[in-house]
Amino acid sequence: MNKPFPDSEMLQKPVRVPAEAYISREYAAQEQERLWRKVWLQAGRTEDLKKAGDFITYEIGSDSVVIVLDESGDLAAYHNVCPHRGRRLVDVPSGERNACGTRKNFICGYHGWTFGLDGENTFVEHEEDWQGALCNGRGDLSKVCVESWGGWIFINLDPECEPLADFLGVIPQMLEPYQLQNMRARWRKWIIFDCNWKVAMEAFCETYHVATTHPEFNAYGKFRGWSRNHGLHTNIGYEAPKGMEEDTGKMRVGTEGIDPRATTAEMQNYTWEAANTNTTEKLVEVANRLVDELPEGTSAAEVSAYWIKTAREEDAARGVVWPEVAPEHTVEAGTAWQVFPNFQIGQGVQNMLCYQARPYKGDPDKCIFEASVYQLYPDGEEPETQWEYTEPEDWPPVLQQDFSNMAAVQEGMKSAGFAGAQPNPYMERAVASLHTNLARYMGAGEPVPLD
Numbered sequence: 001m002n003k004p005f006p007d008s009e010m011l012q013k014p015v016r017v018p019a020e021a022y023i024s025r026e027y028a029a030q031e032q033e034r035l036w037r038k039v040w041l042q043a044g045r046t047e048d049l050k051k052a053g054d055f056i057t058y059e060i061g062s063d064s065v066v067i068v069l070d071e072s073g074d075l076a077a078y079h080n081v082c083p084h085r086g087r088r089l090v091d092v093p094s095g096e097r098n099a100c101g102t103r104k105n106f107i108c109g110y111h112g113w114t115f116g117l118d119g120e121n122t123f124v125e126h127e128e129d130w131q132g133a134l135c136n137g138r139g140d141l142s143k144v145c146v147e148s149w150g151g152w153i154f155i156n157l158d159p160e161c162e163p164l165a166d167f168l169g170v171i172p173q174m175l176e177p178y179q180l181q182n183m184r185a186r187w188r189k190w191i192i193f194d195c196n197w198k199v200a201m202e203a204f205c206e207t208y209h210v211a212t213t214h215p216e217f218n219a220y221g222k223f224r225g226w227s228r229n230h231g232l233h234t235n236i237g238y239e240a241p242k243g244m245e246e247d248t249g250k251m252r253v254g255t256e257g258i259d260p261r262a263t264t265a266e267m268q269n270y271t272w273e274a275a276n277t278n279t280t281e282k283l284v285e286v287a288n289r290l291v292d293e294l295p296e297g298t299s300a301a302e303v304s305a306y307w308i309k310t311a312r313e314e315d316a317a318r319g320v321v322w323p324e325v326a327p328e329h330t331v332e333a334g335t336a337w338q339v340f341p342n343f344q345i346g347q348g349v350q351n352m353l354c355y356q357a358r359p360y361k362g363d364p365d366k367c368i369f370e371a372s373v374y375q376l377y378p379d380g381e382e383p384e385t386q387w388e389y390t391e392p393e394d395w396p397p398v399l400q401q402d403f404s405n406m407a408a409v410q411e412g413m414k415s416a417g418f419a420g421a422q423p424n425p426y427m428e429r430a431v432a433s434l435h436t437n438l439a440r441y442m443g444a445g446e447p448v449p450l451d
């Protein structure tokens, strides 16, 4: 990838994003070779693999990868294909998101070739029939690059790829203070959805839609969101509400003139019940006590400060220690990072919300969409969660509101009357950045300036 990153100044100008990247079959077919086999992809959490032999698979288009802890407990990854005659080595059970389990070795179900956790062939029935030719790795599994950061396992199918740290750019430095590797999943849901993976990611990478798609949140104050580009990746955040420090801008506590003690509680209860993200049991519990614990007339900023401090202290007392993040850092880090091309981390000091989308069976009109929510737990009290296939009506209602746009965008983009997307250059810069960077890999679909 020799082309330079898009420059931030250019991305501040209005652009049109051609619909091709979302709806073209040819474009979707080319993504496998040009994109998915070239980038680092988030493929799982490190806590999913605990002891030697524990494995998960990750499916990306026509490629499948087995990720395993080897005999020394190190991460290893292999193409999920038997080198004999090409059978998938590990089958993904029907209806499951991926395969997982524990193996001493991997035995191909077709003719029994066997491989150790190091990927080396340990058994071939009638090996002598090959007259010694199954040497030099010909009988072994093909390796895939694997690294981890932030509690996530990343894979890269390109043997010549750059190190993960180089690919991630400023992200590790910006998210390191949040100690995301210490969080554990509260829930993980996935679905096969009727839209392109980019339409799905773009439903969550901007705050411009919040006022219209999620009108319930308007009652707690209107906030202006921003979006910034950092080479391959982007982040989004909110500007400070009037009269509040910008670092508390993420926490909506209510509109002026309304009792912020009550609106904080209402907002927290609504968020917990309708979204089940961006908050924790402790934050909700303390919010519900604000009316009793603070005098009438307490300012929004004071309510917010008391609520956060109390929740932090009570969590610490039960062994849930939130990391300290400097206010200036919170301002810069915003609320969420879009990790190119298909992973979003919405970070907090005690919880996070992640989204991912990938193609489904090469169909540009379909994707596998996933959302997962993580938080800090006392040692030994972490829940064991699995990926659950979840029908649209069983997702939290706020996500259903987002879903209502996704398939409709996919359909609308095919209209003869649609000339291409025109993202908001300030609030939806992540969309322009994604497509400018995609074009560097794909050699097609570059956004064009709007004069």
Ligand code: FES
Pocket: 082, 083, 084, 085, 086, 087, 108, 109, 110, 111, 112, 113
């Ligand atoms: S295809 Fe795997 S042993 Fe034959």
Ligand SMILES: [Fe+2]
Pocket: 203, 204, 209, 210, 213, 214, 402
């Ligand atoms: Fe939304």
